[in-house]
Amino acid sequence: MNNNNNINYSSLISNDHETGSSGEPLRIFDASYNNYSIHPNSYSDYTPIPSKIEAFDYNYWPATNTHNILANQTIVAIDQAQTQQSLNPTLETLVPIPSVQLSQLNASATISATHHHHHIHQHLYPPTPSTPPPTCNDSSTWLGSGNYQALHPTPTPNPSTYRHYSNPCSFYPTNNFYDPSQPQWTSQPTIPIKFESSYSPPLYFETGNHCQEQTSKDELSNSPQQSNWLKHESSHPNSVPPKNLLNGNQLTFKRKTRTRDKYRIVYTDQQRYELENEFNLSKYISIPRKSALSLTLSLSERQIKIWFQNRRAKERKLNKKRHDVTSSRQLNNSNDVDSPSDGGVESPNYYQNYTSHDYLQQQQQQQQQQLKSATAEMDLSVLWCLGPDFDKQTVSSLLNDSYCVESGLTQSITSNWWMSSPSKWNNSLMHESDVYTPRSVMNELEPQSPTSASIKRPLSDASNRTISSRSLTNSKPPPPPPPKLEFLTPVRSHTPDIYNRVSSSVKRTRAAPTLAPSSTFETPPAQAIPSASSAIDSAEQVIF
């Protein structure tokens, strides 16, 4: 399979290569990031969260306002100096740090290793942290006084002993570094590094044991022997690997298995939140966006890609579940229309009949029950901003954080805080060329019509590639969007239903490939973006 891949491990680390190759400079967080509060989609169903799996369903994740909260310029202002001081000069040169530079950049050694087979192309766990792991008391981490993780109740295990790889503190890079206690924590240069050689030109490579824990099978399969063993090992977990896999040389091969305790990490709420935001805006991440998110969240691009894959799978699962429930309901509908036979899953009709008033009421009840605290008078829109997947303590902590409330939360619900129209944006704050911008903002800036998008985002953007290429062979119009459901949110979205960029109805199915490949392959960017883009265009015409 990939036996002939003689990986030059000395050339695996580079700075963000994709950015350079794509021609689209990285956009680091921008102050205007905070300004976007348009709920990214008008897919406004509401689910009373009967189960956790429904939490993100129908995309009522409050992309905008949560951004407002968590990336609030005021909140992170304190961090600016520290962050920029600690940033390495290279990064500063490449990406002028905006005021809302996410401060994890100073340790954003998002490093992924080479892979040479399919999507095994990126290490998930970079081997070389650039700085010692920050402590949870590190004031230079997220959100300054609104320190995110300080608000997050995730316990802080002893790094030397913790076995679960929840972030020991707020720093994202800890997600990527399995073992912060390793000596290299203190011995490596402070260089944010990406480690994904599928695109990257070689810069340098740090050999040593730090790669051992994080290297995947395929990535290490640089010899037939190793490959064969790894293949064999997958079915014989207890077999003994060849010696050269254990301690052969500097590249001490040690398989990363799924059976070892170091199996997966848990993303922080902030990371998940950003990913959810991106997902709400587009079910498929483009290469530039992936690169930007990678840098911003200190996750490898592979992690982001896999997260999106898993997220789509979750969406499909939910849709299927919903469809099944709807079908069963229809069967039983003649006898008992109101029978609560959903088991917690709502039909589309349910969503349609579920008004925002109901939502607010239920949200209020839920939160009052959950918090059981002085938050009885909380502004529901604040809670809404936090999204469904923030745990109760996080919500409570944020609500009780006066700094947060004063600087971000309350602002997020005011009508004039968010400048919904791009024309209102301060151009001095928007330098898209060097500033990471949420996709929702990008959408406002760059309506992704098939023409303009493909021009503005050339080759590196897979979405646009598919727009320009696949759409040529796909004469079938995109499927009609599902019925939109009204959901009056505290900040009413202007954005059209980007959800419909991905239509599960055109999903390619392996079991029944009855349609022509060009029309059955799930290529949402190709099939859906044009319609969504035109909708965006028309929506912006309304806005302006």
Place this chain on the structure above:
DNA sequence: TTGTGTTTTACGACCTCC
């Protein structure tokens, strides 16, 4: 505290497209 079910990361196999 423990058992159990669910959700979240991550991977492998296999697919299509370019």
Place this chain on the structure above:
DNA sequence: GGAGGTCGTAAAACACAA
């Protein structure tokens, strides 16, 4: 052949009832 897609699944992390 490489990219990213889905699908199925492993296993950690988590939630919650008993």
